[in-house]
Amino acid sequence: MAYLLIVDDDEDFAGATAMALRHAGHEVKIEVSPSRAVETMGERRPDLVILDVMFPEDISGGFELARTIQREDEKLGGIPILMLTAVNQRFPLEFGPGDIGSDFLPVADFLEKPVDLDVLCDQVARLLERVNSTENNDQA
């Protein structure tokens, strides 16, 4: 079981996603703004963040938050991010799989909305497994 944080201004979407992830055995918290998410992450470090791209106050708030997490060394640094976006492949946000992990898109992976909840749960499981294996390797 992992502690997951969903950062999405669409509470209906976040609620449904959280329901699926809770069924998969995870503990899930929802935040609707990047600023609140930073506070929440400061209180308790999540194992994974599921992050939207666009927020009402900032068209690229998701990118900004991802970069903030990447810049942080102690508290937030290294938290894997799964980005969910409603505007990606057919519209020119101009990022793709090749950008993953770069300074421009410092996330572990991204999925396009609408998303199949089974695919989302599988992806979350895969990312958590990757994090665990990296940590185990580091300890070894």
Place this chain on the structure above:
Amino acid sequence: MQGSAYDVSRSAGERTVYELPLAGSGTGAPEAAKPGAAPYLSEGLLVRSALWFCSLRWIVVVILVAFGFLDLFPTLLPRIGLRAQRQWPFTAAAVLAVANLGFLWHARHLARSEDAHGTKANLWAQIVVDLAVLTVVVHFMGSLETYVGFAYLFHIVLSCIFFPRSWSLAVTGIACSLYVACVALEETGVLDIAGIYADPTLRARMGQVPGATLLNVTWAAVTWVVVWYVTSHLSAMVRQRDADLARTNRRLTEAQKEKMQHMLRTTHELKAPFAAIDANIQTLLKGYCGPLPSEAHGVVVRLGTRCRRLATQIQEMLQLANLQSAREEPLDTVEADLAEVLRWCVAQAQPIADDRGVALAADLQSARAVAVKDHLRMLFTNLLSNAVHFSHRGGRVGVQCSPGADGGAVVVVEDQGIGIPPNKIPRIFDAYYRTEEGVRHCKESTGLGLAIVRRVAEVHRIRVRVESAPGRGTKFTLVFPSAETPVTQAEEREDVADGLSADRGR
């Protein structure tokens, strides 16, 4: 929020006061065209010009040194009617070379620091030193008996191009003054009359004609002032036009950026609710909220299907609108490897193909085309989606990409699906058009995919050929123009009536 664009203040009672800026006023207002608003060229251009002048000056230095070396052949100069030049060409060349090294060092420093004030000072110093050295050359070559004095015109013209009118007038004034002073000092005996001609009586004979010196000097000065007037006037006009174009370009760029943000926002705002509905429908269908009665399950499945279809339709409508406006705007084209774009599109279509039991087979050779990358993705994604949706389960969709015969590229998307009746082929690129056979086979089609293909083809002058036979499949062949042939807006519009309509006639 961009604070600078809003007028927000606080009154004594800490109540925030805000006044909505009206369109056309304040910071958001378009910049008015002011005559003489751009007295200088851009800073980068000025620095590059300063460096260029330094390069040209080396040529002058070489010419002066070469002229000085003619003295090494004492019999040569008298043979062509000239006299020995003593040391002045070397002295002038040395002064110019030392000054040029200084100018060059300073200009290179400016290129790195972009000091606006320094660039103009550098250019001014170059002009003043050049005029002074030129006056020395004029004196030794012959101020009245040669046309060397007209070399002042180079500096006058260049100052008209690079400086405001008042400054170029100052350069003209300095040139006239130096020339007049040179002649006056010669005529009054303060300076020896030099000159390059071996005949010592030539200047003296000119002096015997009453008023000849005054007439020559006045004529030269009037010529320079007239050249200054005409050149500076034309240059100011060109600079004004330049400034207007730059302003228009800035406005267009801003408008394009705003449109793009609007499009992103619109897409997000329209897609996000569908994503939420879809996610909640899934929670019902996957049993997260408990088991559903079979009839209710069927209803929720239908809701989900319609929801996804509507989301796709809205997305495609937005794409069409975006492409429509792209025909009237400058295109942000890049030279792209079509094989690379196709690989990305095939990966996107793979899950749908797997779901529908259709095999995707790609044979992609590198081939380049100049286009908007996002348009290419739309084009290929829609063709592939079309081929997959109208294939039979167990069918195969082939994608090929190869360089074309004339330097362009050829892309083929071929399916073994339901095909299109011959009389309906001309209409398949119309928005919302779907054949009866198509609707029966696949209810999910919106009828917009091939309309998007058509728009992209029109914008990028891509020839589209369709070959189809009912029950045997359809083949789309795209012929891209050579990457060396740029697409102009005029060509795009002219081609609207050509391209696809030619294919329709087949």
